Amino acid sequence: MSRTMTGARMVVEALRDQGVDTVFGYPGGAVLPIYDELFQQNDITHVLVRHEQGAVHMAEGYARSTGKPGVVLVTSGPGATNAVTGLTDALMDSIPIIVLSGQVPTFLIGTDGFQEADTVGITRPCTKHNWLVRDTAKLSETIHKAFHVATSGRPGPVLVDIPKDVQFAEDEYRGLKQIEPARYQPARKGDVTAITQLAELIEKAERPILYTGGGVINSGPGASQLLRELADATNIPVTSTLMGLGAYPASGRNWIGMLGMHGLYEANLAMHDCDLMINIGARFDDRITGRVADFSPGSIKAHIDIDPSSINKVIHVDIAITGDVGHVLEDLLKIWKSRGRKTNSAAIGKWWEKIEGWKSKNCLAYKNSDTIIKPQYALQRLQALTADRDRYVTTEVGQHQMWAAQFLHFNEPNRWMTSGGLGTMGYGLPASVGVQMAHRDSLVINVAGEASWLMNMQEMGTAVQFRLPVKQFILNNERLGMVRQWQQLLHGERYSQSWSDSLPDFVKLAEAFGCKGAQVQDPKDLDDAIRQMIEYDGPFILDVLVEKHENCFPMIPSGKPHNEMLLGDASTEGAIQGAGAALV
């Protein structure tokens, strides 16, 4: 059966074939034919955002909380350029996103037409791949290819630029069964020889550690399950990057907490002192390694990653396994079991004693107060009062983000959405909207800093319009807190431009948006305020006035090795100096 239709209808048809239920977007001249098609159907819900950056972060929240790709629709020119930050964010954090952008008609391309921008040129470095479709005959196949590329191998954002005349012209629609198999097929299985070598090393290791990352979550729930099985069967301690929280449960026996610049003392020291480091789906980011020359100097390092370019990029490893985490862990477990399930349990027992010693340092300790809400305390109470719920958390970027990672506990994958690689202020609010679209009945909380929150606050309108009961938990220190902390440590306490001045009244702002808000500043009122926020049947902004000058510890100052970490009670004078001062 031949199915001739317009390009615009093909777009909707292809989305339907791909199982898309939600599109985040914003209309404009160059996508009007597609919006006309969306108007005439009921399978796909279109979420009208307030700014295209918000649309991409929403799609990211949707994708990370479901494991499905997120879809965005924007117009040409400013619509497309507004999507650039979100695309870069998704590229850094390996999130599958498909952005469909309108373009001026093909005969106007290159003439500086109204709202023309070289969208494929601008987005080439911030997408995994992109396409300009000049011919309606190729449109449906290109969209299917875009989904394939976004979700295969290391996931990432893609963009399909569709000129307006291509949307109007008619041609034959090609469904999933009518297109040629894609040439792009990254290998999923790891090399068995290398996996066997790793199994041998696990049998002998005295101080092993599992260093896990977002790749475990991207590999799907099966991979998280296999990680749990491996850790529990071998008794190897597990740490995770910011991106991987929840893959191994925080309540699990082998969990030793997040590692990295603001990671836990015990996790970082275990990384430094281990004799076998098994990197599973992480990428030796500079927030993790600190000074590369001193990174875990005595260990044999194995690296499992689906992207060959991640292996040996920063840290040279001894065992390289290119493959999908789920497949490799399955093979690893099979081989290790068939060889007799051996570990050096006596040595690992001693290793745990050492780790328990580090744990007793209680590195997250802070001085609480009866009169002022400490941000750490606010998060501890949020954790306590939401622990029994089906809870999703997004964050903005700054101190609050790091405290959230330290003090909230995640027992399942896909429950924690934060901008890790790019560190995008303004990510959390739209991401929470995207998560809530996918999980209408769950509790979705955005842990925010007041400054970050303002960056995309217009999306409260979207939350209200779509009755999405997202909870905005703002830790308001009236400071660009993380910037202030660095200025204190690095720039002689000269606090250049790190105040949040002229802040809005967040309670009135909530009312203005048509939702509800409250402010709390006495620690005694905090629990009630959190309960009110959770129980309110709609979007809610809780403005938590917290200590203004709290610093986030532990901290490995940039350019320092793991074992030179600053703890809360340490002197911070001259903490960052020399070569470290030039780092970010």
Add this chain to the structure above:
Amino acid sequence: MNALNIQQGASSHSAYDLRDPNSQVEERHTLAVLVENEPGVLARVIGLFSGRGYNIDSLTVAEVDHTGHQSRITMVTSGTPAVIEQIKAQLGRIVPVHEVHDLTVEGASVERELGLFKVCGQGDKRVEALRIAEIFRANVVDSTLESFVFELVGTPSKLDAFADLMRPLGLKELARTGVAAIARGV
């Protein structure tokens, strides 16, 4: 000390791993990159090099298989062994890149480049230029009473040497194609 006794790089199959991964010595490598002949693919490759700060010493590109929509990019790059490996891995993950070959480590290969040299002069210098061109087996492809255009095919270093000799004899303009390279044998 580490109780685990394994050879460095024991699991990798790349020829490169036989060498010291931490070497700081810069090496020159010739890469053959087979790509889907689609718009923007060259921009993608060049963008990778500029975005990540790698060197391009030479780059040539042309379609080599019209029905299969394949183009071949030959590039000469330099960097430490770790950087060269990273360049290959980064090239390999560009979606329309089909194959990446490191001709420098994958066995013997031949490299050729074509250069056009405009040499202006009269009298002895003109005679001398023509004599040297003969030694280099360069062809004269254009000639006026005051100028020659020589065409020379050879390795990049042969073209360098020819240019050096022509400079004092009136080399006015030079156009080079960049290197095309291919593995020897079948």
